[in-house]
Amino acid sequence: MVQKITLWKVSTVLLGIGLLSVLMYGCPSQTEMLDTGDAAQRVYVAPGEYDEYYAFLSGGYSGQLSVWGLPSGRMFRNIPVFSQDPESGYGYSEETKPLLMTSYGFIPWDDSHHPELSLTNSMPDGRWMFINANNTPRVARIDLTSFETVETLELPNTGGNHASTFATENTEYIIGATRFSIPYDMDLDVPIDTYSENFDGSLSFIGVDEETGEMSMDFQILMPPYHYDLGRAGKGPSADWVFFTTYNTEEAHTLLEINASEFDKDYIVAVNWKMAEEYVREGRAETVPAEYYHNMKDENTSIAVSNVHDEVLLLDPRDAPDMIYFLPTPKSPHGVDIDPTGEYIVGGGKLATIIPVHSFSRMLEAIENEAFEEIINGIPVLEYESTIVGEVEDPGLGPLHTEFDGDGHAYTSVYISSEIVKWSLETFEVVDRIDSYYSIGHLMITGGDTPNPDKRYMLGLTKTSRDRFLPTGPKQLHPAQLYDISGDRMEMLLDFPTIGEPHYAQAIRADEIRDNVKQIYDLDANNHPHAVKRTADARVERDGDVVRVYMTNIRSHFTPDNIEGIRVGDEVHFHLTNIEQDWDMVHGFAIKGSNNAEVLIAPGETKTFVWHPQRTGIYPFYCTAFCSALHQEMQGYVRVSPADSDVPLTWRTGED
């Protein structure tokens, strides 16, 4: 009875609501919903529809780079860069292992912080993405037609490549720097307390071939033993310059938390890279020993190849005047960001109570007038008052990074007070502030680091999520928050967990990339030396203990799928060619007991999986990528016989 009454009431209420809503509002049209909609409607991208922007979020300590859509916050792909990825076989397959080689050997992990899109006229051109490795200093290049890492370059004589990757106006250079000063000769064995005497900083200028994107370690600049934190290239009038922040000008080597925070000001370093390049071409750089690896996927064979270099060009500011200056900046500055006009140089004064803004044109005047406080290792220190044009008051506690909307405003992330402040580039006054959840590091505005920002979206990349989502234990994913910045006030639209630590991000309008993305690798252009393009060529060959299986994959069988005559102690190379030529038809391979990850093979691609069978028996292998209704049947067997067996090497598939 109680239930009936409830139902009756509910039905009456529903009828009322239904009638009322139709009578009062009619049926809302699609346009009205978009124009006046709330946050949910503004981030809603309907099933089957595309996002407006690609966003690339570094994975921080995951070592990877994840690809997302904005405004939906949907994740499309996690690109392995500096860490092995058992999901795809990156860093496990023979073709990709060389990409993780360094002068310290094979390194399965790193910490990737700052992605940077390649630039033409300071605008992203959608060709490549660069990203740094912080721990064992490297820079990687990702091809944005395949969304795959194709190149890694080690930075010699560098401790912690944090101020990287940032590109000059036309990607002439990608910059890098030493975060933790160490002796420039990396193998030098000295007491740590000889820091000031024996330690050095270095700035790296990595050349990028404008046609192929291939990187090279063009030259380095020797610096005082400070910590070099972040960088940016200038644009417009300042395009010939790059800027770095420093901290630890105290030259502390222990308890930096206190000892590197003593001075009121550290420096922003301004480097005229064009002049430095000229000095290098004139032969003013010294050639010094430096072991480092350069690894690149060969365009022709699709196999990554490592080259080891043994020297680098080093420019000492004492031999190269007028190219480098220090701008005193309060206090342990973190970010250094250049406004869209190229005139303002904004320091993120991490421990400062203001946001300092330098003027590029006043910096040139100060250089002209030699308004120097002192000269350190050949580097003039400009007077603070000669370059500073604004100090933004009341920015919150711990301002870090700034981007711009192209409409006269800057947006600075503020870590300790966990907020974003919007301030005017005219009055240098805060005009709006909004909370972040929680402890924001970088922020990213669509085009906010270019001369021509899209005043649309801002992503806040935060360090802890705490109570924002259903709890998953003591360690939770780091989130990102999407804000609408198109109006006068910032509005939060979305809050979502991401992969690893989303340290920094880049965004680009989807149409700059979308049509260039490959759907398959062309089988006819596959020049891998162990590719098999016809099932008729599938075979197994033995050369001593090395057995090579030339195997094709297509829905839904392997050729060959029965292999006998393998012996304990063999080194078996499965060269797997996916002969599909249809988009997204991926096959995978795994075999029981192998001390290896699976490998995924894209259509038209060849990948190699190495296996060391250690016990006799029958070993099933199978396709790990669900490929068709008969995916479950896509399997085979390898018979492993004793080391001294005379079982002949045979192979077959089906009746053959």
Add this chain to the structure above:
Amino acid sequence: MKRLLILVALLLFFSACGNGDEAAETARDAAEAELTEFELQHGIGPIDEPLDLGDVQIERARAGAEYFDSRCASCHRMEQRFVGPPVGNITESRSHEFVINFILNPEEMTQRHPVGQALLQEYLTTMPYQNVTEDQAFEILDFLRHYADTGEDLREQ
């Protein structure tokens, strides 16, 4: 009566703003599902009018043999059933237009064409689209026609 009222209330609540366009689209989809006489006989795909191919050109058949080897042979034998049906006689049992349409548009053929649907039921694997151009498909067709005419497999030379 109460139940009826509940039903009316729910219907009104959930369908007051029904979309008239969707109904029209569904009707159009249904109409498209019905194939033309030509499609029933010659398949669904880029070839939508009768072809008159003339004699086999042996050079094109030889080129077709290569494509057949790399794109088709993993699943098709000439005389025996394998992953897919034997194709040695395909140009006798199906029209030229049908073969080309199947090579170039296998997904739609296995989903919407009654012959394709029956083949999928029998063989269970959807024939993959292998990204061959229309011209390459015609070369493969010449290779198959040559085999059907002469019994000679040009891959064996």
